[in-house]
Amino acid sequence: MKRAIVTGISGQDGSYLAELLLSLGYEVHGIVRRNSPATHRLIDHLLAAPELDRRRLYLHSIDLQNVPALTDLFASVLPDEVYHLAGQSHVGLSFGDPVATCEFTAMGTLRMLEVARSCKSAPRLLHTSSSEIFGAPSQVPQDEATPHNPVSPYGVAKSFATNMVRIYRESFEQFTCNAICFNHESPRRRRTFVTRKITQAAARIKLGLESKLALGNVDAQRDWGYAPDYVRGFHALLQQDEPTDCVFATGRLHRVRDWLEIAFGYLDLDWEDYVVFDPQFTRKADPALLVGSTERARVRLDWSPSVSFESMVVQMVEHDLQIQRVRRAS
Numbered sequence: 001m002k003r004a005i006v007t008g009i010s011g012q013d014g015s016y017l018a019e020l021l022l023s024l025g026y027e028v029h030g031i032v033r034r035n036s037p038a039t040h041r042l043i044d045h046l047l048a049a050p051e052l053d054r055r056r057l058y059l060h061s062i063d064l065q066n067v068p069a070l071t072d073l074f075a076s077v078l079p080d081e082v083y084h085l086a087g088q089s090h091v092g093l094s095f096g097d098p099v100a101t102c103e104f105t106a107m108g109t110l111r112m113l114e115v116a117r118s119c120k121s122a123p124r125l126l127h128t129s130s131s132e133i134f135g136a137p138s139q140v141p142q143d144e145a146t147p148h149n150p151v152s153p154y155g156v157a158k159s160f161a162t163n164m165v166r167i168y169r170e171s172f173e174q175f176t177c178n179a180i181c182f183n184h185e186s187p188r189r190r191r192t193f194v195t196r197k198i199t200q201a202a203a204r205i206k207l208g209l210e211s212k213l214a215l216g217n218v219d220a221q222r223d224w225g226y227a228p229d230y231v232r233g234f235h236a237l238l239q240q241d242e243p244t245d246c247v248f249a250t251g252r253l254h255r256v257r258d259w260l261e262i263a264f265g266y267l268d269l270d271w272e273d274y275v276v277f278d279p280q281f282t283r284k285a286d287p288a289l290l291v292g293s294t295e296r297a298r299v300r301l302d303w304s305p306s307v308s309f310e311s312m313v314v315q316m317v318e319h320d321l322q323i324q325r326v327r328r329a330s
């Protein structure tokens with residue numbers, strides 16, 4: 001039985017990854033934040049699952065700054081694989097607190113690399129990097145060799161972490177990989193991200209629970225994929241014979257207004273009747289033309305996205321409609 005440690009297990013990607021690893025027979029050890037009242041809503045169904053799954057899923061409350069505690073955990077679990085997903089994931093918020101962003105996202109990754117390197121038998125380690133490292137990119141689409149040019153504190157922190165993962169691979173001969181992820185969404189996305197904010201608001205407006213949706217730049221463009229596909233890619237990347245970095249993306253650009261058109265249109269609403277501009281949701285700098293080339297993922301991992309943009313948006317709207325109907329009824 002393989003053993004995996006997953007940081008950020010209670011987030012969108014972590015919960016899908018835990019499901020995948022358990023289904024493949026892994027013993028999964030999730031690290032959750034210490035002294036945090038945060039619920040583990042997205043993995044509650046796994047914690048409550050039948051006996052077998054419960055015995056193979058463990059949660060550990062450890063602060064990712066606590067190197068001795070992490071070292072002890074690694075020494076007792078002896079993981080085969082480490083999936084480092086945790087970090088400050090909100091690009092907009094990183095302008096408000098660049099220091100905390102770098103602490104969690106940049107230094108947090110460096111600490112994980114050091115802890116893994118200190119193990120007698122070093123585990124394979126995957127870090128979820130981000131398209132934000134490309135910022136104002138010198139080429140379109142971006143691939144694993146595209147120079148980093150971040151435009152946000154978040155992008156700088158991710159760039160630092162991504163380069164460290166490469167250095168541990170090249171100079172310390174560790175099996176370390178970056179999954180360079182473009183935006184990826186699902187019904188488990190948090191509502192601080194524009195996609196879920198839109199699908200939830202569309203559902204609430206349809207049910208008469210809300211009347212307006214305040215957004216920033218609706219012309220912002222991104223390459224949006226489906227989170228469970230990306231998580232499948234994370235696992236495949238760590239099963240390779242040789243460690244490498246890999247871009248996960250769809251290769252297609254859409255605008256925020258495409259989300260609005262599909263989500264509101266699906267509910268027979270005209271988004272322009274409800275959406276208002278609010279400058280608090282704009283960014284000091286926002287990347288343009290971030291779109292990924294997935295050739296390496298296709299060739300080496302036989303990976304490709306399985307869900308279209310339209311069906312992902314509709315799936316999220318359906319999910320939010322169901323949740324809001326239940327809330328309204330209770």
Ligand code: GDR
Pocket residue numbers: 088089090091092129130131132181182183184192193194195197214215216217218220221222256281282283286
């Ligand atoms: P992003 O995702 O910053 O790309 O990072 P987000 O959904 O926050 O923004 C996408 C685009 O939408 C514009 N936008 C708004 N964004 C938010 N959050 N709220 C709004 O009201 C709003 N209005 C317009 C933004 O300006 C932006 O252009 C995500 C995260 O998952 C990162 O952790 C990850 O690394 C990258 O994707 C790849």
